[in-house]
Amino acid sequence: MNATFTKSTDEPHLLDDVVIDNRMLSEQVATHLFRQLVNGRLRGGQRINEAELARTLGISRNPIREAIRKLEERGLLVSSPRRGTFVRSFTKRDMADIFSFRTVVEGFAIRQALPRMTDDDHAGLKEIVQRMADAANAGHEMELVEADIAFHQRVCELSGNSQTLRAFMNIRAEVQMSITLVEHRFESLEAAAVDHWPIVEAIATRDVKKAVKALEEHIQDSWQRISAAYPDN
Known part of the structure; x- marks a missing residue:
């Protein structure tokens, strides 16, 4: 089954339109989040809203969660029980x-x-x-x-x-x-x-x-x- 990322007029920095296999979705979402972090669109301490990401990218929350898990493993995001996931923050x-x-x-x-x-x-x-x-x-x-x-x-x-x-x-x-x-x-x-x-x-x-x-x-x-x-x- 294929899924499609679509551009949003409210978010000019989204990935280009592309049709990819579901198995690749989480990696592409991880790349999307990574680029936003590198470019300063995601800042230290900022909360990652899974529901909002799913709506913006037009995909289910499962690949979003997998992408977040991958970035947690890389030390870029941190999860807090009952609070959510946040961009790693350092002074x-x-x-x-x-x-x-x-x-x-x-x-x-x-x-x-x-x-x-x-x-x-x-x-x-x-x-x-x-x-x-x-x-x-x-x-x-x-x-x-x-x-x-x-x-x-x-x-x-x-x-x-x-x-x-x-x-x-x-x-x-x-x-x-x-x-x-x-x-x-x-x-x-x-x-x-x-x-x-x-x-x-x-x-x-x-x-x-x-x-x-x-x-x-x-x-x-x-x-x-x-x-x-x-x-x-």
Whole structure:
């Protein structure tokens, strides 16, 4: 059975008219919500109204619920019993804490990973960045963000230290949200993707100091981009 998204004159930012299989509906709704979040149409603390979304998109609430569940798993939405689902909200101080902790954890991960990293490991990191570039060229924001976080997680995995990886996974949802917000601060998706190549190139030198410096500069640049546009609170 097929379902159709239709444009509404009240909502100029809806997806283009498209007929898709029901199995794809939840993913398309998730992409729709993701783009609204990235573009600032959905803001931190804003409630997601399932009934209103279903009416606006002209579909049942089942794919809406599935899409919301997927975005909860990615750390972008949070549910509160008897209150509903809301966009994840962080203060500027929260974000500063996330980025400073990332610098410590990922810098330590690079120091541990580089001496034990094989050519295949390095090729794997290059492949992830290429996935980012391909997603950016195709205009697929969600795929870009997912590849971005996969890159940073892989660095932690390559450290071979279970505590390092655990520390990263404990803040993975927060990292996901911060990456989502940062990508939109670049001039283009392509610029966000290529921002990772200096890390890969530094790792290729096998120089630990260069690799750590490249990673820390990347994280610091991300923080500067988000900090400049983040409200003080």
